[in-house]
Amino acid sequence: MTNPFRYGGVVSADAFCNRRSELSDLRRAIDNSERMFLYSERRLGKTSLIQLLLSRLPKRDYLTIYVDLWPTDGLPSFATTVAEAIALSTSTKSDKLLETAKEMFAPLSPSLTLDSSGNPSLKFGIVRSMPKQIDIQEILNVPGKLSQKMNRKVVVVFDEFQRLIEYENDLVERTLRSVVQTEENVAWLLLGSRKHLIQRMFLDQERPLYRSAGHYPLGMIGTEHWLPFIRERFLKANKEIEDEVILSLCELSEGHPFYTQHLAHALWELTPFNDDATPTLLNEALSLLLQRESYAFTTLWESLTRNHQRFLRGLALEAKGVAPFSSGFIARYGLRSASNAQRAAETLLERDVVDRENGSFTITDRFLRLWIQRTAE
Ligand SMILES: Nc1ncnc2c1ncn2[C@@H]1O[C@H](COP(=O)(O)OP(=O)(O)OP(=O)(O)O)[C@@H](O)[C@H]1O
Numbered sequence: 128m129t130n131p132f133r134y135g136g137v138v139s140a141d142a143f144c145n146r147r148s149e150l151s152d153l154r155r156a157i158d159n160s161e162r163m164f165l166y167s168e169r170r171l172g173k174t175s176l177i178q179l180l181l182s183r184l185p186k187r188d189y190l191t192i193y194v195d196l197w198p199t200d201g202l203p204s205f206a207t208t209v210a211e212a213i214a215l216s217t218s219t220k221s222d223k224l225l226e227t228a229k230e231m232f233a234p235l236s237p238s239l240t241l242d243s244s245g246n247p248s249l250k251f252g253i254v255r256s257m258p259k260q261i262d263i264q265e266i267l268n269v270p271g272k273l274s275q276k277m278n279r280k281v282v283v284v285f286d287e288f289q290r291l292i293e294y295e296n297d298l299v300e301r302t303l304r305s306v307v308q309t310e311e312n313v314a315w316l317l318l319g320s321r322k323h324l325i326q327r328m329f330l331d332q333e334r335p336l337y338r339s340a341g342h343y344p345l346g347m348i349g350t351e352h353w354l355p356f357i358r359e360r361f362l363k364a365n366k367e368i369e370d371e372v373i374l375s376l377c378e379l380s381e382g383h384p385f386y387t388q389h390l391a392h393a394l395w396e397l398t399p400f401n402d403d404a405t406p407t408l409l410n411e412a413l414s415l416l417l418q419r420e421s422y423a424f425t426t427l428w429e430s431l432t433r434n435h436q437r438f439l440r441g442l443a444l445e446a447k448g449v450a451p452f453s454s455g456f457i458a459r460y461g462l463r464s465a466s467n468a469q470r471a472a473e474t475l476l477e478r479d480v481v482d483r484e485n486g487s488f489t490i491t492d493r494f495l496r497l498w499i500q501r502t503a504e
Pocket residue numbers: 133134135136137138142143144145146167168169170171172173174175176320384385386388389
């Protein structure tokens with residue numbers, strides 16, 4: 128029997144927990160052709176949620192275009208990645224694919240290549256020269272045209288949207304702003320991790336997409352949903368698990384989907400068939416995971432200054448939502464001054480070690496937090 132808990136990568140329906148209200152909110156947003164920023168810290172389930180949502184849309188009424196912007200680094204790769212995703216959404220048969228691509232993206236001079244297993248992909252001549260605003264605009268207008276031509280609603284998803292901030296200029300953002308405001312039958316979902324970057328995109332008046340889309344922060348999965356999810360999966364393998372053990376597990380992972388699945392995976396593995404998952408086994412499972420990570424954590428820890436270490440230690444040891452610039456916190460962890468603590472926060476934020484959360488900070492890697500609690504001096 129394979130372990131029913133999955134961590135890392137997109138999870139499909141069989142390993143997917145709850146998110147019902149999110150699914151219906153987003154479905155409504157799509158039906159209203161809205162524009163929405165969906166963001167959260169890393170590995171919270173944005174991609175899994177959107178993929179599940181898209182897979183449930185009836186094909187005869189909806190055309191879904193999913194674009195992963197992760198591999199893009201500027202205008203040329205943005206143009207070709209989007210064009211390819213659009214072409215692939217309309218057809219996966221090679222001859223049809225090239226035909227559609229030529230029809231929609233003639234200026235990009237598309238041609239077809241097949242990978243070793245025979246899957247078609249598109250190549251574009253444009254990568255040789257820098258695309259102009261007009262090219263980008265033409266590409267971004269295609270979803271709207273397709274919607275009319277096919278008489279379907281179109282959903283465009285840009286995953287890893289924060290990549291745009293790293294492009295050489297804000298041309299894509301500016302062009303998007305005008306396009307998303309004019310297309311009537313197209314919904315735009317802009318997904319991003321690195322919350323502070325995404326928030327900057329829609330909260331900073333200086334940026335083109337300022338207030339041009341609604342925003343939807345994705346949160347943790349509540350313990351009430353994890354309880355049946357975890358219990359059922361243990362029971363299917365004839366492994367018993369008391370609610371109390373699940374509650375402790377969720378407390379350790381803070382209900383963060385990736386860490387909850389990871390810890391549940393390890394606990395399931397350690398629990399013998401026809402036996403109980405005990406608190407002792409949970410503790411063992413956690414130790415095992417922390418031990419596996421200990422090399423990486425130690426390396427990270429040693430790369431930090433004393434000041435950063437003190438700040439992190441404070442965050443790890445105190446309750447969630449602690450005020451890290453307060454005089455009490457500063458005194459307890461030897462940070463000397465508020466500006467000193469602020470500097471530590473800035474650097475750790477920049478390095479993605481911590482994230483802002485309601486005026487406080489969280490250590491993004493929940494296992495690092497537990498490791499610091501247990502080991503760091
Ligand atoms: N609804 C869910 N139910 C159960 N587990 C989930 C759910 N959503 C996410 N996960 C867990 O979190 C992991 C990461 O999910 P996913 O890749 O969808 O997150 P993401 O927010 O897109 O991550 P990234 O920020 O890296 O792009 C999954 O491998 C899975 O273990």
